[in-house]
Amino acid sequence: MGETTNPIRFVQSALYRILDANLDRAREGLRVVEEWCRFGLDDARLTEECKNLRQELARWHSAEIRAARDTPNDLGTGLTHIQEAERSSVQQVLAANLCRVQEALRVLEEYGKVCSPEMGAAFKQIRYRVYTLDSALMSYQRQRLLRNARLYLVTSPSDRLLAIVEAALQAGLTLVQYRDKNADDCVRLENAHKLCQLCRRYGALFIVNDRVDLALAVDADGVHLGQQDIPIALARQLLGSQRLIGRSTHCPEDLHRAIQEGADYIGVGPIYETPTKEGRPAAGLEYAKYAAEHATIPWFAIGGIDLNNLHAVLNAGADRVAVVRAIMHAENSALVTQHFLSQLEPRRKTTR
Numbered sequence: 001m002g003e004t005t006n007p008i009r010f011v012q013s014a015l016y017r018i019l020d021a022n023l024d025r026a027r028e029g030l031r032v033v034e035e036w037c038r039f040g041l042d043d044a045r046l047t048e049e050c051k052n053l054r055q056e057l058a059r060w061h062s063a064e065i066r067a068a069r070d071t072p073n074d075l076g077t078g079l080t081h082i083q084e085a086e087r088s089s090v091q092q093v094l095a096a097n098l099c100r101v102q103e104a105l106r107v108l109e110e111y112g113k114v115c116s117p118e119m120g121a122a123f124k125q126i127r128y129r130v131y132t133l134d135s136a137l138m139s140y141q142r143q144r145l146l147r148n149a150r151l152y153l154v155t156s157p158s159d160r161l162l163a164i165v166e167a168a169l170q171a172g173l174t175l176v177q178y179r180d181k182n183a184d185d186c187v188r189l190e191n192a193h194k195l196c197q198l199c200r201r202y203g204a205l206f207i208v209n210d211r212v213d214l215a216l217a218v219d220a221d222g223v224h225l226g227q228q229d230i231p232i233a234l235a236r237q238l239l240g241s242q243r244l245i246g247r248s249t250h251c252p253e254d255l256h257r258a259i260q261e262g263a264d265y266i267g268v269g270p271i272y273e274t275p276t277k278e279g280r281p282a283a284g285l286e287y288a289k290y291a292a293e294h295a296t297i298p299w300f301a302i303g304g305i306d307l308n309n310l311h312a313v314l315n316a317g318a319d320r321v322a323v324v325r326a327i328m329h330a331e332n333s334a335l336v337t338q339h340f341l342s343q344l345e346p347r348r349k350t351t352r
Contacts, residue, residue: 016068018111022104023061029101030054030130033094033137040090041140049133056126060112060119089203091141098134105130139242142221145205146244146265149175150344151337152300152322154209155195156276156329157183162194164333169202171337177224177246177322179209192218207246212238222246222264227254232261248302250283252290259297266295267322270303271313276324285316292317307339319344 034050037043105127113120153168154177155161165176178195180188192208196218199206207222208215212235215223222244223235235245247258248267258266268291273282288301301313302322313321321344330336 013068015111015114016065017070019108019115020061020065020069022107022111023057023065026101026104026108027054027057027061029097029104030057032097033101033133036090036094037137041144043140046133046137046140049129053126053129053133056122060108060122089201091200091203094137094141098130098137101130102127102134135240135242142205142242142244143264145174145203146298149205149298150320151175151340152177152302152320153327153337154179154276154302154322154324156180156324158328161191162198164328165195166198166202167332167334168327168337169198169204171334172341173337174202174204175207176204177207177209179224179324185214188214189217192220196220205244207244215239215243224248224267232258232263236262250280251287252294255291255295255299259295263297265298265300266291267302268295268299268318269301269322271301272304272309274304274324276303285312288313288316288318307336307343310340310343314343 030050030053034047034054037046037050105123109120109123109127112123151173152175153165153173155165157180158164169176176195176199178188178192180191183191188211192214196206199221205221206218207224208218208220209224210226210229212223212230214220216239220243223239224246225232225235226248227250229235232245232247239245244264245262246265246267247254247261247263248269249255249258250269255266255268268283268288270276270280270282271285271288273280282303291299291301298320299318300320300322301316301318305313305321305323306326310321321340323340326340327333327336
């Protein structure tokens, strides 16, 4: 009854409880992210930024604010949501905790203004830094997955599209491109959304062929562009710096131009003639040899590659390959994926 008869004291107590709860929430979320930056990514710069952000928040977490905590009577401690009990991947853990931090910082900024303009301004700047951390972390994760990927599945239309892709993902595939030149946009959008969610579940990268708009609509990890598609600079402007952009190349001139224009990776081929690229002559193993000597970004040999000719491609200098029919038309896509990876993984350990 004492506090209710003293409105100023009551408001201050409630205000401090809000600040205390959200300072805890922000600091805890940052620590979860920091641990992955430290032990999962081995990245000193991102780890240090998380630590600095936590310490700056701790500076505002005064004894006076902590003293207002009343956990036994906090109604929020008994509230939960089913999604909080489920985390299917590290990506989900990071995304959930970064959202948690950003929401807490918005609360701190607004209520901090009531305490002092300096407090509100400080939390606003920290919030912007967390947005930057979020983008940097997402970009880093995607680039790291790209560098480590050795097998790239490009889909073709199939009544069993999702089942085939999931079987390959279960077998260890970490990079999928959705490609369907003839389907209606509504079908493409639905398939892209389902495939994107599937790849998220398995911690794999998901790329959309040609269509920047579809990539944005489903929050894909990037887009793959052909030689006749929009310029890389325009795609980068639309997608932002954190998503991946790949480019098909068919000759040395294409290769150097794609690298100069800022592609994150390139396709090199077609190594062998393939109905996927009907009418385009094979670039041959010589182009793979050229790419091995001159490419400065990740590149994937593509075009008619299967388990029968894989070793010839590897002997030409490739250590990453992209396939379509070899997996999409296989009787057992999981087994074929495993066979490809068993041949490609030793190459990953001996190449950069």
